[in-house]
Amino acid sequence: MKNIQPSALVLKMISYVLANQKGGVGKTSVSRHLIFRALEMKLRTLVIDFDPQANTTKTLLHLAKSANPTLDITEPGQVSDAGWLTTARLFHKDSKAQPMPVNEYASLIAADAELVDIADYSLDAIPQPRLSLGKFADQYDVCIIDTPPSQGKLLYAALAAANFVISPCTLDEDATDGLAALFQDIERVRDMEWNSDLKIMGIQINKMDKSSAHDRKALAALRDSVGDLVMKDIIYERAATRLAIRKPVWQGNRGENKGVAAVEMKAACNAILNHVAHQ
Template identity: 30%
Template sequence: MKTVAVSNQKGGTGKTCIGLHLAMYLAEAGHSVLFVDIDPQANASKTLAPHSSQEVSSSLFAAEPIEVKKNGGITLISADAKMADMERANPQVVGHFRKNINSLSGAFDFCVIDTPPSLGLRMTSALVAADYVLSPIELEEYSIDGIKMMLQTIFGVKQKYNPKLEFLGMLPNRFNSRSERQKATFSELVKNYSELLVPAKIGFRSSIPEALASGVPVWSLKKTAAKEAGREFKAAFKIVFDRVGGVSDE
């Protein structure tokens, strides 16, 4: 099982949207996907509710082993109320989380972890358990400042706790093609951080939240704008998984 944490220490970058479409993309390619929601807002859990397993995400932080029954292409371990209190838990829960994720590795091809938008035990647990991390960003000044802190966190975890962790890159999201400022920011990122950037952009379109509210990927909608958004997602994910080693259709 390849585990991808979708993380950014700044909120509002659309990481849940990216994580959900990533899981749906993998499932449509014929892979079994475990989606773990450790964001107490539980937005991903609402979208994937029909795919819920019998386990909830707080159980992943417990010492007791868990069992998860597959539920079609995507199996959800949903966020529960205890997630809000997890930051006050004993730091040893980080090891419990990694152990429980590893115990499920034989049952699934991929695991996607949606993390909260702040550094703490939950995000640290995801990074310690993951093989890869993908960081959605907005092309705004505050978001760029946030990704610098996120990179420090990622490489700190890699150095101290998880040497196998690989950074897949910053994925520009909610891009406004009419904004000269955002286009200039993207050009600046390409110039200064090309090796840390996914060279693709996901545009800002109302069809994306509309699709997720219906529990489907945006490319399944028949609207022209939705199909264009779908092409952007798939192009970005192809780049991402070329870095992982490829994702074959089955």
């Protein structure tokens, strides 16, 4: 039996989910830079971390500490203890908790330890985060959702809560195989009517080796296979990008080719976020 999509929910903010079922493709790096760029563009930004590893949460907590040096929340587990909304609580119909303010433009719904328990929930719980987010939709311009690199109910719930899917992808066979599995999951989310309007914005090629004949051939093959789903801007493998965790690569001073890395990453982020400005 299908779970009926909550028809009364109209999300006013534009929600992007970053997803690929293969780990190591730079999904969190792209998520972080989208957040950094959205804040520079003064977009009211809600960040949701569905990944139990909580790496995106840790980056946002660093930003919060920078904005408020007296803040005593420095670890993901402390967010829930302080009464702020966490991702697992999105699955609770009666939660009254609010996203944690990070700075003037950003708020966080942090990953928490309870996320590992979501695997035991019934499929009926999958649409609930989308419903829970409805009450915040008019408070933000954009929502950026990071996900775990695996199939399961956390990924389904994140897909159900979003408007658009962006899939960061490297050019190795495992990562491109992960795309096929992700596309199947997107179809399931649509077919189950958890989110029948979910759209694929595109595949963001990440960590491409410019000097690699294999990568160039794999990129050409992927474009032949899925056409315009491959996003125009490529993020190449750069040491500076790997080191950009607490601030964007265009503000960093670590790693070789930081100037080139900054141009490439900012162009990719702009191409996505300019979409918000035209809605």
